[in-house]
Amino acid sequence: xxxxxxxxxxxxxxxxxxxAGVTLAVRDGxxxxxxxxxxxxxxxxxxxxxxxxxxxxxxxxxxxxRIDTLPPHRRNTGMxxxxxxxxxxxxVAGNVAYGLKAxxxxxxxxxxxxxxxxxxxxxxxxxxxxxxxxSGGQLQRVAIARALVIEPEVLLLxxxxxxxxxxxxxxxxxxxxxxxxxxxxxALYVTHDQEEALAISxxxxxxxxxALEQVGPPAEIYARPATPFxxxxxxxxxxxxxxxxxxxxxxxxxxxxxxxVEAQAQGHVKGARVMASLRPETLRLLLPGETxxxxxxxxxxxxxxxxxxGALTRVExxxxxxxxxxxAMLDLPPDAVAPxxxxxxxxxxxxxxxxxxx
Amino acid sequence: MIAIKPxxxxxxxxxxxAFLFLGLFLLYPVFTIFNAGFLDxxxxxxLANYVNILSRSFYRASLGNSLExxxxxxxxxxxxxxxxxxxxxxxxVPGKALILVLAALPLVLPSFVGAxxxxxxxxxAGIVTRFLRDLGIPFGSIYGTPGLVAVYTLxxxxxxxxxxxxxxxxxxxxxxxxxxxxxxSRWRVFHTVILPVVMPSVLSGALLVFMxxxxxxxVPFVLAxxxxxxxxxxxxxFVGEVSANPSSAGVLxxxxxxxxxxxxxxxxxxLARRRFATGARAAPPELRTPRPWRILATLxxxxxxxxxxxxxxxxxVISCLEYRGPVLQGNFSLGNFAELMHRSTRPLENTVxxxxxAAIGAALLGVPxxxxxxxxxxxxxHVLDVVAMMPFAVAGTVLGIGLVISYNSGWVVLxxxxxxxxxxxxxxxxxxxxxxxxxxxxxxDPSLEEASINLGVSPARTFFxxxxxxxxxxxxxGMVLTWVTVASELSSTVVLYSGPWATMTVVMFExxxxxxxxxxxxxxxxxILATAVPLLLVYRLLRRYELAVS
Numbered sequence: 001x002x003x004x005x006x007x008x009x010x011x012x013x014x015x016x017x018x019x020a021g022v023t024l025a026v027r028d029g030x031x032x033x034x035x036x037x038x039x040x041x042x043x044x045x046x047x048x049x050x051x052x053x054x055x056x057x058x059x060x061x062x063x064x065x066r067i068d069t070l071p072p073h074r075r076n077t078g079m080x081x082x083x084x085x086x087x088x089x090x091x092v093a094g095n096v097a098y099g100l101k102a103x104x105x106x107x108x109x110x111x112x113x114x115x116x117x118x119x120x121x122x123x124x125x126x127x128x129x130x131x132x133x134x135s136g137g138q139l140q141r142v143a144i145a146r147a148l149v150i151e152p153e154v155l156l157l158x159x160x161x162x163x164x165x166x167x168x169x170x171x172x173x174x175x176x177x178x179x180x181x182x183x184x185x186x187a188l189y190v191t192h193d194q195e196e197a198l199a200i201s202x203x204x205x206x207x208x209x210x211a212l213e214q215v216g217p218p219a220e221i222y223a224r225p226a227t228p229f230x231x232x233x234x235x236x237x238x239x240x241x242x243x244x245x246x247x248x249x250x251x252x253x254x255x256x257x258x259x260x261v262e263a264q265a266q267g268h269v270k271g272a273r274v275m276a277s278l279r280p281e282t283l284r285l286l287l288p289g290e291t292x293x294x295x296x297x298x299x300x301x302x303x304x305x306x307x308x309x310g311a312l313t314r315v316e317x318x319x320x321x322x323x324x325x326x327x328a329m330l331d332l333p334p335d336a337v338a339p340x341x342x343x344x345x346x347x348x349x350x351x352x353x354x355x356x357x358x
Numbered sequence: 359m360i361a362i363k364p365x366x367x368x369x370x371x372x373x374x375x376a377f378l379f380l381g382l383f384l385l386y387p388v389f390t391i392f393n394a395g396f397l398d399x400x401x402x403x404x405l406a407n408y409v410n411i412l413s414r415s416f417y418r419a420s421l422g423n424s425l426e427x428x429x430x431x432x433x434x435x436x437x438x439x440x441x442x443x444x445x446x447x448x449x450x451v452p453g454k455a456l457i458l459v460l461a462a463l464p465l466v467l468p469s470f471v472g473a474x475x476x477x478x479x480x481x482x483a484g485i486v487t488r489f490l491r492d493l494g495i496p497f498g499s500i501y502g503t504p505g506l507v508a509v510y511t512l513x514x515x516x517x518x519x520x521x522x523x524x525x526x527x528x529x530x531x532x533x534x535x536x537x538x539x540x541x542x543s544r545w546r547v548f549h550t551v552i553l554p555v556v557m558p559s560v561l562s563g564a565l566l567v568f569m570x571x572x573x574x575x576x577v578p579f580v581l582a583x584x585x586x587x588x589x590x591x592x593x594x595x596f597v598g599e600v601s602a603n604p605s606s607a608g609v610l611x612x613x614x615x616x617x618x619x620x621x622x623x624x625x626x627x628x629l630a631r632r633r634f635a636t637g638a639r640a641a642p643p644e645l646r647t648p649r650p651w652r653i654l655a656t657l658x659x660x661x662x663x664x665x666x667x668x669x670x671x672x673x674x675v676i677s678c679l680e681y682r683g684p685v686l687q688g689n690f691s692l693g694n695f696a697e698l699m700h701r702s703t704r705p706l707e708n709t710v711x712x713x714x715x716a717a718i719g720a721a722l723l724g725v726p727x728x729x730x731x732x733x734x735x736x737x738x739x740h741v742l743d744v745v746a747m748m749p750f751a752v753a754g755t756v757l758g759i760g761l762v763i764s765y766n767s768g769w770v771v772l773x774x775x776x777x778x779x780x781x782x783x784x785x786x787x788x789x790x791x792x793x794x795x796x797x798x799x800x801x802x803d804p805s806l807e808e809a810s811i812n813l814g815v816s817p818a819r820t821f822f823x824x825x826x827x828x829x830x831x832x833x834x835x836g837m838v839l840t841w842v843t844v845a846s847e848l849s850s851t852v853v854l855y856s857g858p859w860a861t862m863t864v865v866m867f868e869x870x871x872x873x874x875x876x877x878x879x880x881x882x883x884x885x886i887l888a889t890a891v892p893l894l895l896v897y898r899l900l901r902r903y904e905l906a907v908s
Binding site for chain 2: 050051052071072073074075076077078079081082083085087088089098099102103146147150156
């Protein structure tokens with residue numbers, strides 16, 4: 001089992017810095033996800049670890065061993081490709097045995113290890129099937145078995161779920177996570193889907209334009225985004241630009257136009273220009289007679305639009321001066337909101353993220 | 359710190375082998391023959407050969423004739439091919455699939471056999487000519503320009519049809535609908551939008567036709583009679599040259615290569631612009647046209663395709679008729695074949711053996727080059743791309759002469775044996791093999807190879823273990839096409855062969871000079887069968903080559 005250390009890794013395509021001096025430490029046995037919009041360099045970074053993209057600078061180590069000087073076929077990584085890359089000229093068993101044969105494992109051992117790997121991905125009995133006879137989800141399982149059977153030091157997954165339908169995607173991500181936990185293998189996972197990243201990872205690195213924006217566990221990335229980019233990329237949010245009106249004892253009051261937003265945050269001085277992020281689900285609509293927990297801040301707004309999405313209700317609101325706010329609540333009584341109605345809102349200042357802006 | 363890059367040595371090794379092979383057997387021979395044109399008998403630099411050759415109106419005329427006939431043939435193929443491509447792309451013509459098979463045949467059937475068939479039917483002693491004369495109908499001469507243009511048009515028109523058809527099919531139908539929606543008539547949309555979009559493809563095909571006519575040796579040899587043609591005169595000068603240094607042939611070789619290179623560069627320029635015709639998700643639908651138009655389109659399509667095959671069919675029939683000396687009798691007989699085989703079966707064996715060796719050799723060299731070109735984007739790949747296309751610009755006669763004067767003395771003597779013939783064929787067929795394998799590789803997902811490398815198989819072993827098996831169908835198809843075109847190769851063969859290594863094309867070539875029309879017809883028939891039969895057998899493999907051929 002192996003920790004991966006990526007140090008000042010640089011990869012350019014012509015004048016474009018696809019990976020711009022990234023330093024990362026993936027812990028032994030960790031499920032680590034590179035998350036970002038398309039073109040942010042996450043796949044390129046994964047490919048530098050696999051050896052399919054040469055470095056223009058920096059180093060990559062597995063444990064203490066430097067591997068970026070090794071050709072890709074000597075790195076002992078198991079990669080799962082976006083389109084699975086199942087060899088169409090080999091059976092399922094042939095695909096899974098491919099890497100073992102390359103390692104000159106005795107034929108008697110190969111049969112046993114292939115069977116075990118296929119069992120692991122719930123494909124026992126599929127040995128002699130041909131790839132064209134399999135569904136997308138089954139191909140995905142073959143790809144995972146093929147990558148795991150060689151007992152790689154690191155498992156690399158390049159958007160492995162993006163070609164599956166929504167339901168299967170949720171099912172497979174659960175299975176991938178379960179397998180990784182069971183084997184205790186270090187996994188480096190690339191995706192552009194923030195929900196997938198949150199669901200599956202021990203830690204996430206959010207990337208933007210070739211650089212790391214924030215690294216941390218899913219809960220921290222979601223609740224305490226380090227930048228407005230991360231706040232917006234991780235899910236719908238209310239981004240409010242304002243000025244610090246008062247800062248005292250770890251609590252700040254931010255003037256956003258004529259309304260005030262309160263937050264718990266350190267290191268902001270009076271008069272500084274900042275941006276606050278309030279997730280829609282942190283805003284609570286107060287029903288008549290309801291009082292918020294102590295320490296919560298209050299706001300008033302007018303309902304502009306209501307969207308009922310089954311269990312969840314989304315409400316678009318206008319605070320004073322027409323400032324738009326988004327709110328999302330479970331189990332909202334149908335008569336509590338109607339367009340034009342003025343409502344009272346409350347939120348916990350501890351759940352507001354504040355960023356200094358230039 | 360210097361980062362050590364784990365680059366694979368595999369593409370470098372392939373590039374090195376390719377450069378070595380082409381350097382020795384293409385660049386050096388061509389350089390030698392050019393050089394010969396600048397040397398006097400004492401071996402000193404001179405321009406006298408150029409003054410001497412180019413001041414003679416006979417040789418100036420050979421350049422003029424070649425260009426004129428090439429231009430006329432190019433115009434004729436375009437005029438014939440573009441409407442045919444449109445009919446096949448957009449009109450309801452019955453039997454399209456079969457038409458496409460038949461339309462590709464003239465490209466691989468030996469064109470000089472077509473020329474010879476024309477002589478057998480419409481020549482001075484031709485069957486049709488005599489029949490008409492007996493009826494008292496005068497018949498003009500097919501020798502010289504008319505016959506040459508006719509043969510080129512009927513054998514080379516697929517070069518225009520295939521890319522143009524693909525371009526017509528690649529036009530997004532919504533472009534057409536947008537034009538009509540904006541108020542343009544169908545005809546206006548056709549000539550303001552569709553035609554400009556397919557034009558690069560038409561021109562790229564037309565320039566290939568032009569290049570083929572310039573370097574073709576067999577057709578003018580059969581049909582030109584006393585009209586001087588560049589490729590033929592270069593050969594005659596070389597054969598008749600008294601001094602050891604083929605200086606006069608070198609002059610014409612340089613002129614010929616300059617012409618073909620210009621055409622090739624223009625063709626590549628237009629090919630590079632072809633991107634702009636693509637973008638359609640599906641081929642545009644067939645047009646609904648009134649019945650008379652449909653009938654006309656059907657007659658036209660079938661007419662062109664069948665007319666192009668008539669000469670070949672004619673040769674097959676004539677070869678089964680009895681000849682007494684040069685005089686054709688009316689009755690069927692297999693006597694011509696019996697006599698052909700009785701003389702010697704060696705030429706047929708030579709053809710089979712040499713073509714097989716060349717097909718294997720060209721695939722062994724061409725497939726790895728195609729792989730490097732598609733999978734490794736580097737400076738070396740670009741240089742390799744240009745070098746691997748260079749044989750296109752060198753006429754077979756010029757390559758043959760170059761190889762003879764480069765390897766008939768000194769360190770390595772190759773002339774007089776089969777090896778130099780196989781080498782010449784490999785050089786000539788290399789561009790096709792490279793492009794064909796690149797075309798197959800474009801359809802193979804590169805992540806398959808990455809998966810293999812990731813699982814611990816080195817790039818070189820991945821190529822042989824995974825890529826080659828996946829390409830196998832395509833490689834075999836390419837080998838059959840190479841085999842077929844080598845079996846009917848004449849222009850470099852006629853320069854390079856020696857007595858025991860004569861091929862079927864040589865037998866025909868010699869028979870043309872008068873020993874017996876019956877034997878020539880039988881040899882031609884054997885050649886046609888030797889090319890058409892393997893082609894039809896592996897047609898399924900070849901479908902994807904419809905465009906790679908051009």
